[in-house]
Amino acid sequence: MNKALLPWIMGLLLVAGCKDEPEVVRPQFEVVPLHMNYGTVEQGELVKVQSTLVNTGEIPFTVRDIQSSCACTYGQARQSYLRPGEQTVLDFTFNTTNNPGAKTQYLTLRLSDDIVSGRVLTLDGEVRAPLIIEPYFHRVTGGQERSSGVPLLSIVRNNWTEPITMTGMSTSGDNVDAEVRDRDGFPLVLQPGEEIKIDIMVRPHAEGPISGTVTVQTEGLRKNSHNIVIKQDTHERMRYERSVEKVNELKAKLGPGAVAPDAAKETPEANAE
Numbered sequence: 574m575n576k577a578l579l580p581w582i583m584g585l586l587l588v589a590g591c592k593d594e595p596e597v598v599r600p601q602f603e604v605v606p607l608h609m610n611y612g613t614v615e616q617g618e619l620v621k622v623q624s625t626l627v628n629t630g631e632i633p634f635t636v637r638d639i640q641s642s643c644a645c646t647y648g649q650a651r652q653s654y655l656r657p658g659e660q661t662v663l664d665f666t667f668n669t670t671n672n673p674g675a676k677t678q679y680l681t682l683r684l685s686d687d688i689v690s691g692r693v694l695t696l697d698g699e700v701r702a703p704l705i706i707e708p709y710f711h712r713v714t715g716g717q718e719r720s721s722g723v724p725l726l727s728i729v730r731n732n733w734t735e736p737i738t739m740t741g742m743s744t745s746g747d748n749v750d751a752e753v754r755d756r757d758g759f760p761l762v763l764q765p766g767e768e769i770k771i772d773i774m775v776r777p778h779a780e781g782p783i784s785g786t787v788t789v790q791t792e793g794l795r796k797n798s799h800n801i802v803i804k805q806d807t808h809e810r811m812r813y814e815r816s817v818e819k820v821n822e823l824k825a826k827l828g829p830g831a832v833a834p835d836a837a838k839e840t841p842e843a844n845a846e
Contacts, residue, residue, distance in 0.1 A: 599630070602630065603626075604625070604692055605624060605627070607693075611696070611698035613698065614699070614700055615669075616670065617670050621664070624665070625662060626662075628657050628660070636682060636683070636684060637683040637685060639683070641679070665696055669700045676697060676700055677696070682694075701734075705732045706728070706730075706799055707730070708801075709801050710802045713775055725775065729768060729789060736762050736764050737794065739760060742771070742788065749786075750776065751771055753770070754772050755770075771801070785802075786801065788801075
């Protein structure tokens with residue numbers, strides 16, 4: 574090869590290598606609104622909101638799916654394939670069950686060809702349980718209920734933005750009674766933030782474990798039956814029953830007139846005292 578031509582060949586190769594590569598056209602779009610606030614809603618409600626997706630670019634694209642930061646929130650495009658200039662509605666559903674408090678969900682569009690939009694939509698608001706009962710579960714231990722019964726207390730509070738009407742209260746189980754303290758009859762209207770006290774009495778009970786429920790009835794809410802559960806610790810009950818068996822066996826051995834220890838003193842509660 575003629576060495577004089579070598580610089581010319583190298584120059585041609587450099588010029589060829591410097592040619593601009595074809596520009597990659599990406600999807601262009603707009604989402605309105607990007608931020609959605611649903612305000613204050615009742616726990617258990619299905620919140621439904623919408624946004625509009627517009628193809629503002631020069632090429633069509635497909636909405637593959639909508640990723641959410643929470644399994645409780647689901648999004649879907651009514652029309653997945655959009656040509657330039659077309660638009661569609663994005664529907665979002667948030668299940669507020671078991672999701673009380675201030676919430677923010679983040680949603681991201683995935684477009685065709687695995688292109689992640691980078692546009693993050695937000696959905697936020699506050700989820701409230703309108704009626705709060707504390708405690709809603711009472712555990713009775715050992716042989717507490719054998720003699721004079723066990724007094725329990727639950728507080729019911731209106732956690733909603735409007736008055737709540739209590740229409741009644743009932744109990745299940747033969748050994749549980751309940752009444753509202755310092756109030757006469759139903760219906761009772763609780764103003765926002767107001768609370769009442771429910772006195773519960775577990776009556777003397779000798780056979781079998783305790784199981785009872787106090788049900789507070791309301792009207793106008795999504796959920797109008799609110800339960801207070803009373804249970805006995807099964808293991809403690811079994812210990813008490815074994816103690817009774819031991820005392821009876823000892824009485825049989827000692828004969829008539831003998832004084833045997835009280836079974837109550839064999840329970841953890843009595844020993845603690």
